Amino acid sequence: MADSFLFPRSFRIALIALIPLVLVATACGQSSDPSNDAVTLDLAIDGERLLQHVEILSSDGYQGRKAGTDGGEMTRSYLEGVFEEIGLAPACSEMHQPFSFEGREGTINAVNLIARIPGTSPGSGAIALTAHFDHLGVFNDEIYNGADDNASGTAALLEIARLVQSQPLERDLIVAAFDAEEQGLIGAREFVNSECFTGLDVRFNVNMDMISRSEAGEIYAAGTSHYTFVRPVLEAVDHSDAMELLFGHDRPGTTQMDWTSSSDHALFHRAGIPFIYFGVEDHPGYHNPSDDFEAIHPEFFQSAADYIYHAVRAIDAAMPGFPTRD
């Protein structure tokens, strides 16, 4: 990969100054269509909070959030604090799902955080909204802050959970913050293989991993080659002009990389549970110390998170029409 590309500072400041205007414009755009379901569209992602989570979690104090490190521990307590503030309840007996695995440095102790927001239609199953909060830590005295990978998805997880908590879905929403993704999707594997998971009746996974940095303003919804019935649902959800929704990166034999196994959604897919994975193309900051808060694209990020929130609601509404497994 080439060296980091950053916007000139002045342009970044201009973008940040534009955010409040964009938020107002987005909110107006969403509520102006009287044919829209008024019940679901009066809430939108709080863009300021969203950015604040990323700025904090990708600051040097968090030391790159590697599983089993002090920075990982700090990240978990930050997330616990926000979970508590939102009022999230544990999905199973405990919010914490601890696990250990063998890493290069010996035994690593990691912890997932798994919450559940009960739906309005009990017995209709659950959607698992997932994002990994760990990153690569420190190498050769350089901190890999992982702003896009994946403080961005973690921030969206928190803010989408906040909205759903105040306006539940029909189905339960499982809010899963995974540890140890970077070592090989280990947190997600622990969750999908756990007794807790078995009792939750998860029928769909929406995974977010790298959703804040795209020069072209493009976000992929990968997975529709496997689960074609989801594509029209996603296409019908409005989004702002600050992002473009693309499909692909989900099958071998094309010039694009196949991302089917590239992040935590892979474990759901292997378990026969349909997934959609939201993520951007690899960029110069990918797995680089230059994956910093200053390099993300705030307006794009806010639009993407807002789109994903509405996509989750649309999937929830459309699920009765999805094919069922025998």
Ligand SMILES: [Zn+2]
């Ligand atoms: Zn990642």
